[in-house]
Amino acid sequence: MGNNTEVYWHEHMVSRAEREVLNGHKGCVIWFTGLSASGKSTIANTLDHKLSQNRVHCAVLDGDNVRHSLNAGTQMLRENHGNDFAERFGLGFSAIDREENIRRIGAVANLFSQAGMIAITAFISPYRIDRDRVRNTLLPGEFIEIFVDTPISVCEARDPKGLYKKARAGELKGFTGIDDPYEPPVSPEMVLFGGEKTPDVLANEVISFLKHNAIIEK
Numbered sequence: 001m002g003n004n005t006e007v008y009w010h011e012h013m014v015s016r017a018e019r020e021v022l023n024g025h026k027g028c029v030i031w032f033t034g035l036s037a038s039g040k041s042t043i044a045n046t047l048d049h050k051l052s053q054n055r056v057h058c059a060v061l062d063g064d065n066v067r068h069s070l071n072a073g074t075q076m077l078r079e080n081h082g083n084d085f086a087e088r089f090g091l092g093f094s095a096i097d098r099e100e101n102i103r104r105i106g107a108v109a110n111l112f113s114q115a116g117m118i119a120i121t122a123f124i125s126p127y128r129i130d131r132d133r134v135r136n137t138l139l140p141g142e143f144i145e146i147f148v149d150t151p152i153s154v155c156e157a158r159d160p161k162g163l164y165k166k167a168r169a170g171e172l173k174g175f176t177g178i179d180d181p182y183e184p185p186v187s188p189e190m191v192l193f194g195g196e197k198t199p200d201v202l203a204n205e206v207i208s209f210l211k212h213n214a215i216i217e218k
Contacts, residue, residue, distance in 0.1 A: 019116030023057045025216040027113040029106075029138060030206065032122045033131060033185065034148030035177045036163055037155040039194035039202070043148065044122040046203040051118065056216055058118040061105055094174070099130050106134030113142055118215070126182045141213070146206065147185045150194030152177050 020026050030047070032040040041062050048060045102125050112119035125131050135143040155177070156164040167175035174180045190209055192202045211218045 016114055016116060023116045025056055025116075025118070026214070027116040027118065028142050028144055028210075028215055029109045029113050029119045029121065029134075030144045030146060031109075031125070031131065031134065032120070032146050032148055033125045033188075034150060034194065035152060035155045035182055036124055036175075037158040037160060038148040038150035039192075039199060040122040040124075040148050042199045043192065043194070043202050043206075044120045046199040047206050048120055050203055050207060051216070054216075056118060057116065058120055059112055061109060061119060061121045061123075095127070098125075098127070102127075102130040102134060106137060109134070110137055113138065118210075124176050124182070126176045126180065128183045128185065131185065144190070144209070145185050145188040146190040146192060147188040148192050148194045148202075149184070154195040 016027065030044075032044050034040050044060050044062065048058055051058045102123065105121060105123060109119035109121055131145060135145065159165060163172060163175060164178065166172040167178040176182050190206065192205065194202070197205075207216070210216045
């Protein structure tokens with residue numbers, strides 16, 4: 001079975017259109033991207049709360065949470081599954097590991113969207129090519145890229161995990177925005193200014209976008 005290449009796609013008996021009718025809204029992927037501490041996760045969770053209150057079927061995929069499960073690191077996997085398994089499947093923060101991290105998340109978010117749900121993701125996802133690859137797996141209008149444009153000075157002032165401080169001290173290598181690049185989107189569907197407005201106001205801006213584009217009801 002290990003070398004079996006006969007893997008085929010199976011169509012579901014319940015179509016996406018039928019699921020969207022049941023849910024009362026369209027499925028899509030809302031992809032928040034931005035620097036660490038830009039406010040991505042806070043906005044994503046605020047948005048999730050607001051949508052859920054209005055009976056919208058949605059789910060948040062957050063960078064840190066996913067690193068505890070689907071995309072666990074080698075150390076975490078080593079403790080539970082042994083060295084060989086950890087070396088094969090554990091993800092770190094190298095460019096290739098970040099690429100695989102985003103690929104996996106994109107695949108999961110796509111499944112949510114196909115089920116007529118709104119997948120809300122919050123990842124730094126620093127490289128344009130990785131975000132564009134996810135976009136290309138989805139239908140036109142289904143991938144909503146939202147750039148949380150927060151100045152790095154504001155992100156450093158927040159620094160809730162102390163990561164910028166460690167990166168500046170040379171204790172943390174390959175940190176996005178310090179010694180590793182962040183490539184902002186060229187043509188995102190939305191830009192949110194995380195240093196100027198509250199998460200509540202920004203979440204409402206996203207909801208207005210979803211209503212204007214007939215993803216959810218007005």
